[in-house]
Amino acid sequence: MDKILEVENLYLYFRTSRGDVKAVDGVSFSILRGETLAVIGESGCGKTSLARALMRYLPRNVSLYRGKVVIDGINVMKLSDREFDEKIRWVKISYVSQAAMNSLNPVIKVVDHLVEPLILRGMATKEVAVEKAREMLKLVGISEDFLYRYPFELSGGMRQRVVIALSLITKPNIVILDEPTSALDVMTQANIMNLLKKLKRELKLTYIFITHDIGTSSELADKVAVMYAGKIVEFGPSEQAYVDPLHPYSKALLNSVPRLHEERIPTFVPGTPPSLINPPKGCRFRPRCPNAMPICEKEPPLIKIGKESYVQCWLYAEK
Amino acid sequence: MVIKISKASINTNKENLLEVKDLRIWYPIRKFLSIVGYVKAVDGVSFVVKRGEIFGVVGESGCGKTTLGKGILRLLKPTGGYIYFEGKDVAHIKGKALKWYRRVTGIVQQDPYGAMPPFMSIKTILEEPLKIHGVPKEERSERVVKALEEVKLTPPEDFLNKYPHMLSGGQLQRVAIARAFILRPKLVVADEPVSMLDASVRVETLMLFKELQKKHKVSVIYITHDFSTAKYFSDRISVMYAGHIVEIGPAREVINNPKHPYTAHLIKVIPDPNPENRFTFKETLPGEPPSLANPPPGCRLSPRCPYVMDICTKKEPPMIKTSRNHYVKCWLYAHR
Numbered sequence: 005m006d007k008i009l010e011v012e013n014l015y016l017y018f019r020t021s022r023g024d025v026k027a028v029d030g031v032s033f034s035i036l037r038g039e040t041l042a043v044i045g046e047s048g049c050g051k052t053s054l055a056r057a058l059m060r061y062l063p064r065n066v067s068l069y070r071g072k073v074v075i076d077g078i079n080v081m082k083l084s085d086r087e088f089d090e091k092i093r094w095v096k097i098s099y100v101s102q103a104a105m106n107s108l109n110p111v112i113k114v115v116d117h118l119v120e121p122l123i124l125r126g127m128a129t130k131e132v133a134v135e136k137a138r139e140m141l142k143l144v145g146i147s148e149d150f151l152y153r154y155p156f157e158l159s160g161g162m163r164q165r166v167v168i169a170l171s172l173i174t175k176p177n178i179v180i181l182d183e184p185t186s187a188l189d190v191m192t193q194a195n196i197m198n199l200l201k202k203l204k205r206e207l208k209l210t211y212i213f214i215t216h217d218i219g220t221s222s223e224l225a226d227k228v229a230v231m232y233a234g235k236i237v238e239f240g241p242s243e244q245a246y247v248d249p250l251h252p253y254s255k256a257l258l259n260s261v262p263r264l265h266e267e268r269i270p271t272f273v274p275g276t277p278p279s280l281i282n283p284p285k286g287c288r289f290r291p292r293c294p295n296a297m298p299i300c301e302k303e304p305p306l307i308k309i310g311k312e313s314y315v316q317c318w319l320y321a322e323k
Numbered sequence: 324m325v326i327k328i329s330k331a332s333i334n335t336n337k338e339n340l341l342e343v344k345d346l347r348i349w350y351p352i353r354k355f356l357s358i359v360g361y362v363k364a365v366d367g368v369s370f371v372v373k374r375g376e377i378f379g380v381v382g383e384s385g386c387g388k389t390t391l392g393k394g395i396l397r398l399l400k401p402t403g404g405y406i407y408f409e410g411k412d413v414a415h416i417k418g419k420a421l422k423w424y425r426r427v428t429g430i431v432q433q434d435p436y437g438a439m440p441p442f443m444s445i446k447t448i449l450e451e452p453l454k455i456h457g458v459p460k461e462e463r464s465e466r467v468v469k470a471l472e473e474v475k476l477t478p479p480e481d482f483l484n485k486y487p488h489m490l491s492g493g494q495l496q497r498v499a500i501a502r503a504f505i506l507r508p509k510l511v512v513a514d515e516p517v518s519m520l521d522a523s524v525r526v527e528t529l530m531l532f533k534e535l536q537k538k539h540k541v542s543v544i545y546i547t548h549d550f551s552t553a554k555y556f557s558d559r560i561s562v563m564y565a566g567h568i569v570e571i572g573p574a575r576e577v578i579n580n581p582k583h584p585y586t587a588h589l590i591k592v593i594p595d596p597n598p599e600n601r602f603t604f605k606e607t608l609p610g611e612p613p614s615l616a617n618p619p620p621g622c623r624l625s626p627r628c629p630y631v632m633d634i635c636t637k638k639e640p641p642m643i644k645t646s647r648n649h650y651v652k653c654w655l656y657a658h659r
Contacts (some may be wrong), residue, residue, distance in 0.1 A: 040601075046521045102381060159611060189383040192549065194592035194605040201604060219551075224601055242598040260523040262551035263595045264578060270555065272527040276491060280506040 007074075008037040008177055008210050009058075014071030016050075016057040023281045024067050027053035029234035032306070035227065037177070040204065040211040040241070042225030044218055045318075046277055050234040051214045053101065055180045057101045058212070060088055076177055094121050097178040098171040103187050105163035108155040114166055115151045121174050140169040143206075146201060161192035165199065172203065178271070180212045181247040185220060197223045210251070218261050222246050227312075230254045233278050233288040240313030253289045287318065295319055340509060340542045341372040341395070343587070344402035346414075348387075348394045352616060362615045364390035366566035367404070369642070372510070373449050375540045377533070377549050377572060379557030381550055383589075385612060386563040388546045392512045394542065396428050397421060426456050429503030431532075433515040437494035439487040445471075445498055446483040452506050470501040473531065473538075474531060484632050493524035504535055508598045511536070529556050550593055559648070562586045565623040571642075572649035580652040622654065630655055 016028035016249035035041050043051050056062060060071060060080075073080050075096050080088060101107060108117055113256040118137035122128040128136060138148050144165040146158075155163055164184065171179050181200070185193040201224065203209060215221045221228070230238040230253065238251040249255050256273040263270070275292040278284055284291055286301040293300070299318050307320045329455055336342075346368045349361035361590050364387040372378045382388045393399045395406060397413060406414040412435040413424050432438040449467045458466065471479035474497040487495055496516060503511050516532065529552060536543050544558050553560050554574055561571040562583065570583040581587040585608070593607045608627045613619055619626050625635040643656045 046523060161611070185509070190550075190589055190592060191383065191607055192611075193605045197602050198607065201601070218522065218596045222598060222600045223594055225598075226601070246596045246598045257523065258596060259597055260526050262526065262555050262643045264551040264554060264590065264593050265595050270526045271523075272530070273523045274527075276493070 006037055007034045008076055009212075010031040010034040010072070010074040011058070013058055014054070014073060015060075016053050016066065017068035018053075018063065019065045019067040020281070025106050025280045026234050026283065027280060028057050029280075031234075031236050033229055033239055035178075035210055035238060038204075038208045038210055039226045040224045041229060042213045042215065042221035042228045043229045043231055044215060045231035046257075047216060047284070048277060049231045051231055052182055053218075053234075054231070055099065055182050055212065055214055058180065059093060059097065060085070061099070063214065067080070074322070078193075080300055090125065094174050094176065095125065095187050096176055098174065098176040098179065099180045100167055100171045100182060100184050102183045104167040104182075104184065105187065108163060108166065110154065110156055112155055114158070117155075117166065118170055118173055121170070125174070127174060136170075136173060140173050141166070143172075143203070144169045159192075160188055161195060164188060164192075164196055168196075168199065168203075172207070172209075175207075176209045178212065178291055180214065182214045183216070184213075186215070186217065193220065200224060218246075218258065219284075230257065233310050234280055235281050235288065235316065237289065237316045238314070240309070240315075244310075244313055250309060250313060251289075251317050252293050252295050252319070256292075256294075287316075328459065336371075338373050339371045340374045340376075340409060342405075342407040343371070343395065344405045345371050346391070346394060346406060348390050348399055348403045349391075349402040353438065360616055361402075363566050363618065364615055365394060366615075368563075368566075368568050369404075370561055370568060372508075372542050372544060373517075375536075376559065377536060377543045377545055377557045378546060379485060379553040379560040380546045380552050380563060380568075380623055381548065381560055381589075382563035383548060383612060385615070387566045388563050389514055391563070392430075392514050392544060392546045395510075396423060397511050398426055398430075400550060408641065422456075425567060426506050427509045429506065429508040431496070431499050431503045431512040431513040433517045434519055435492060437497045438499055439495065441487050444484050444486055445490075448487075448498065449502055449505060452502065456506060466505060470505045471498075473504070473535060474498070476501075490512070493520050493528060496520060496528055500528075500532055500535065504539065504541070507539060508541060510544070511655075512540045512544045512546065515548070517547075517552065518547065521524045523553065550578060551595075561581055562589070566615055567623060567652060568642075569652045570622070570650065572646075572651075576646075576649055582645050582649065583624075583653050584628050584630055584655075621652065622652075 012032045014028055014031045018025040018027060045051055075092060079090050081221055119133035120287045122133040141148055145292050146162055146165055185196050213224050213225060225242045228242050229236045232253050238254045249258055259271045278288055286306050290300040304316050304318045306314050306316050308314055348363055348365040349363050351358040352360040380388045393436055394401050399586050401414045405412050446467055449470055450463050453463045468479045471482055476482045476497055477528045517528050546554050557574045560574045560577045561568045564585050570586050577593045578590060581590055588608050592607055594600050610627045613623055622635045622640050625631050640652050642652050644650055
């Protein structure tokens with residue numbers, strides 16, 4: 005399988021009156037075609053900023069946006085905003101944002117939402133686009149009767165399905181799902197996860213699944229990236245990440261999940277995540293880490309473990 | 324129609340702090356000046372809460388669990404039924420008696436930022452209930468400091484003069500817990516107290532909550548949509564669906580051996596972190612919960628239930644005892 009996405013040393017800083025917020029601070033990873041990467045971490049660790057950096061949805065106060073991003077063989081950081089919009093965004097990579105079901109415009113019908121990306125990019129005529137919208141709606145499990153309804157006439161779960169249809173209508177290779185189910189009920193959430201799994205198989209999609217819900221992330225993930233304070237501290241296959249994680253933070257995070265089907269008293273990570281304006285020197289988890297050593301004051305290198313895993317921690321450095 | 328229960332039939336067991344009988348809370352649907360119907364958010368709910376017990380109420384959004392909590396605290400007026408608190412009916416009290424009830428109960432809400440006035444300092448926020456209930460001035464600041472220490476916001480001096488926006492969500496929720504406990508209540512209703520917090524902070528907050536609850540021997544009604552925290556936090560769990568309690572039992576038993584088809588499906592679809600999850604599809608119930616303005620006749624799960632029988636669509640199932648302390652509202656368990 006070939007790499008569909010390669011990210012190298014990606015940085016995204018935001019300017020604020022108190023200093024730069026280092027939301028994405030030197031992140032590198034790659035995903036193979038058809039694979040799902042789950043990005044997990046606590047709120048404020050830079051997960052959503054990473055998605056925004058990949059989609060180039062940038063607010064005005066960006067102070068640093070740098071790195072190498074290769075999507076389907078194209079180095080997108082070299083493209084102008086206009087080229088990016090024409091060739092990449094919604095063509096190669098699309099985005100389902102947080103609370104996406106509330107992002108539908110209440111006065112625009114479902115069908116008009118769905119055809120917009122196609123018509124805007126000149127990918128189809130109106131008639132063809134409507135036909136595609138009809139197919140897409142069926143694919144996500146909504147009766148085509150809803151094509152000419154308004155968003156408020158649909159339930160939360162159905163609106164979420166519409167947004168997923170919207171992200172797929174241009175047949176992108178990569179879909180970024182940013183907390184796609186966190187606003188939904190348990191049963192609806194399970195239905196949406198089933199749908200995402202089905203679409204992944206049928207359309208051979210590559211997902212980047214961003215969530216703080218570790219249980220749900222394991223429903224899709226082939227690979228897992230654990231983010232902490234703007235950095236990916238561990239990256240590896242889900243067989244490792246959910247069973248025997250490497251980084252002390254990943255371990256603590258996994259142990260904090262209350263298990264429903266097995267008996268294991270959850271524990272918590274003492275302390276709070278650091279400020280991204282003024283993160284601690286060296287390893288950013290050091291102040292909370294049970295295994296902290298003097299050397300941790302120096303920035304740990306990225307260490308390769310086994311075939312596919314990477315961890316950024318001094319514990320794994322060769323002495 | 325409200326079924327009246329004669330007061331004599333209530334046995335006031337000393338072990339029970341709270342006894343709820345056939346509680347109904349309906350919201351009127353108004354059109355112009357007339358009432359055209361009711362949203363039956365809580366429709367005939369009965370249970371008891373023992374002294375020093377954590378009673379979990381689990382359900383999806385819109386099942387009536389928040390309304391139930393507010394009704395028990397008398398923040399809403401019940402449409403029918405009884406709420407016995409230490410043997411006294413509090414469903415219909417007002418004035419001085421209600422003020423007494425406010426003192427012996429406490430609440431922790433979902434969003435701590437919404438639950439605290441942003442213009443009041445932490446000190447003022449914690450002092451207010453003491454003021455209202457006539458705690459002498461000399462005593463107040465000492466109790467505020469103590470309350471902050473109890474929830475591990477130390478040193479308390481660092482927090483007294485801060486405002487809500489200066490604290491993190493987890494810290495502020497601890498202030499909310501301190502506020503709920505400051506009058507030494509006998510009952511605290513916690514409505515999704517940790518669902519807005521991060522996973523790692525959730526466990527910490529719940530552990531702290533439990534520590535306080537044990538220390539002061541308070542009964543807690545823990546309202547949540549999250550079975551996994553309810554499992555570790557509650558002693559008993561009740562499951563709500565469309566305004567009814569469909570199952571009540573000891574926490575571990577309800578989760579490991581669910582009886583009601585709704586509970587069983589809900590528990591099955593909740594994933595624990597496991598790399599195997601991605602290879603299987605989840606078995607879900609078709610459809611969505613019914614409208615509470617016009618619920619289906621008989622069992623309210625009947626339109627979605629895979630085990631539906633003739634009787635289910637006609638008659639509402641009774642609460643059936645399946646084992647010690649385990650009750651289920653389902654026809655599958657009748658006549659055994």
